[in-house]
Amino acid sequence: MTLKVARRGAIPPFIVMDVMTAAAERERTHGDALHLEVGQPSTPAPRGVIEAAKAALDRDRIGYTVALGVPELRERIARHYAETYGVDIPVRRIVATTGSSGGFMLSFLAAFEIGDRVALAAPGYPAYRNILKALGIEAVELPAGPETRFQPTAAMLEALDRPIDGLIVASPANPTGTMLSADELRDLAAYCHGAGIRLISDEIYHGIVYGEPGTTAASVSDSAVVINSFSKYFSMTGWRLGWMVVPDDLSRAVECLAQNLFISPPTLSQHAAVAAFDCVEELDRNVARYSANRRLLLDALPKAGLTRLAPADGAFYIYADVSHLTDDSEAFCRRMLAETGVAATPGVDFDPARGHGTVRFSFAGATEDMGEAADRLRRWLG
Structure with missing residues (x-):
C-alpha cells in the first residue's frame, strides 16, 4: 500500500543549504x-551573551517560558526601539520567536488565508516564497532590477x-x-495601509549598514508586521532567536x-539575548570588518571581470551579474x-525566473578569506 505524502512539502530546496553541504x-x-x-x-556570539548564558544555566532550570517570550527580553527589545529609532513600542506588541523563520511562519499564518496573494521582490530571500507555497498562499513575484535598486514600488x-x-x-x-529610504518605506507603508494590504517588513540586517541607517516600518505604520533576528548583527545564528513587532489586531x-x-522560543537564548543589546562596541567591530570585506570585494570583483554588482548598502552580500559567463548559475557555482x-x-535560489545569470557572494567571513577568494577568482576568470 502506498501512503500519501502531502503536497505542501513539494517546495523547492533552499539551495544555499545544498551549497553548504558541497562546500563542507x-x-x-x-x-x-x-x-x-x-x-x-x-x-561567535558576543562575550556578554555567552556570560549571560552561563549565568542562566547556573540559576535557571531552562524550562518553558510564556509563548511571547520572557518579560525581560521583550522589555529590552522595546527599549531598543526607543533608543535606536526613537519609536515607542508597547511591550504587548513585542513577540520573541524561534528565529526570524518562526516570525515569518507566525505572521503568514496570522495575516493570510489559503489562496491569498502576497507580493515580494525578485530577487529575494527564497524562504519567503517557499513558506508561502507550503501554506497555500500565492507568492506574487515582482521582477526588480537596478532601476528600482532591486526593491518593490507602489507602481509595481x-x-x-x-x-x-x-x-x-x-x-x-x-x-x-x-x-529602502525612509521616504520610500513611508510611501509603501501608506499605500499598503490604504489599499488593505498587510505589510511585512524583514529587518534582520538592521545594524549592518554602510551609509544611512535603516528605517523600521514600526516608525511609519501601526499595521505593519516587523520581523527581526539575533542572527545577523548580533552574531547569534545557532541560538535560533528572533522577534516580531505585531499590530494589535x-x-x-x-x-x-x-x-x-512552538510552545515558547529557546529559553536559554532568551535569557542570554537580553545582554546582546549592551554589546554594541563588540558588534560594531564586526560591522567594521564587514565594511572592509565589502570594500575589498567591490574593488576585486571588477578586476575579475564581474562589473555589474548590486549596490550592497547593507547586509553582507554582493549580488553579481555573471550572464556574460553563463546562463546556468547552478552549474557555474558547482x-x-x-x-x-x-x-x-x-542566483536561481533568489530569482527562479531570472537568476540563471547571477551569483551571490557573502562577505560575512574573515577578511583574509575574502582576499584569498578574490585572488582565486581573478586567476580563474582572468
Whole structure:
C-alpha cells in the first residue's frame, strides 16, 4: 500500500543549504574551501551573551517560558526601539520567536488565508516564497532590477492584474543588500495601509549598514508586521532567536499560534539575548570588518571581470551579474567550487525566473578569506 505524502512539502530546496553541504565536502577532501555561500557571521556570539548564558544555566532550570517570550527580553527589545529609532513600542506588541523563520511562519499564518496573494521582490530571500507555497498562499513575484535598486514600488503593485493581500519588503535586502529610504518605506507603508494590504517588513540586517541607517516600518505604520533576528548583527545564528513587532489586531492570533506551534522560543537564548543589546562596541567591530570585506570585494570583483554588482548598502552580500559567463548559475557555482574552492550561491535560489545569470557572494567571513577568494577568482576568470 502506498501512503500519501502531502503536497505542501513539494517546495523547492533552499539551495544555499545544498551549497553548504558541497562546500563542507570540499573542505573535507581538499581543506581549501572558502565559504562565501552562507550569510553567517564567522564571529561567535558576543562575550556578554555567552556570560549571560552561563549565568542562566547556573540559576535557571531552562524550562518553558510564556509563548511571547520572557518579560525581560521583550522589555529590552522595546527599549531598543526607543533608543535606536526613537519609536515607542508597547511591550504587548513585542513577540520573541524561534528565529526570524518562526516570525515569518507566525505572521503568514496570522495575516493570510489559503489562496491569498502576497507580493515580494525578485530577487529575494527564497524562504519567503517557499513558506508561502507550503501554506497555500500565492507568492506574487515582482521582477526588480537596478532601476528600482532591486526593491518593490507602489507602481509595481498598481500594475498587477489582480489585487494582493500582502507585501513583503526587506531593507537591507538579501541577496542584493539594497535598502529602502525612509521616504520610500513611508510611501509603501501608506499605500499598503490604504489599499488593505498587510505589510511585512524583514529587518534582520538592521545594524549592518554602510551609509544611512535603516528605517523600521514600526516608525511609519501601526499595521505593519516587523520581523527581526539575533542572527545577523548580533552574531547569534545557532541560538535560533528572533522577534516580531505585531499590530494589535494580530496579537492574539500570533499568541495562539505561537503557543500551539512552538510552545515558547529557546529559553536559554532568551535569557542570554537580553545582554546582546549592551554589546554594541563588540558588534560594531564586526560591522567594521564587514565594511572592509565589502570594500575589498567591490574593488576585486571588477578586476575579475564581474562589473555589474548590486549596490550592497547593507547586509553582507554582493549580488553579481555573471550572464556574460553563463546562463546556468547552478552549474557555474558547482564548477567554481570544484576548480577554485570558492563557494557561492547561484542566483536561481533568489530569482527562479531570472537568476540563471547571477551569483551571490557573502562577505560575512574573515577578511583574509575574502582576499584569498578574490585572488582565486581573478586567476580563474582572468
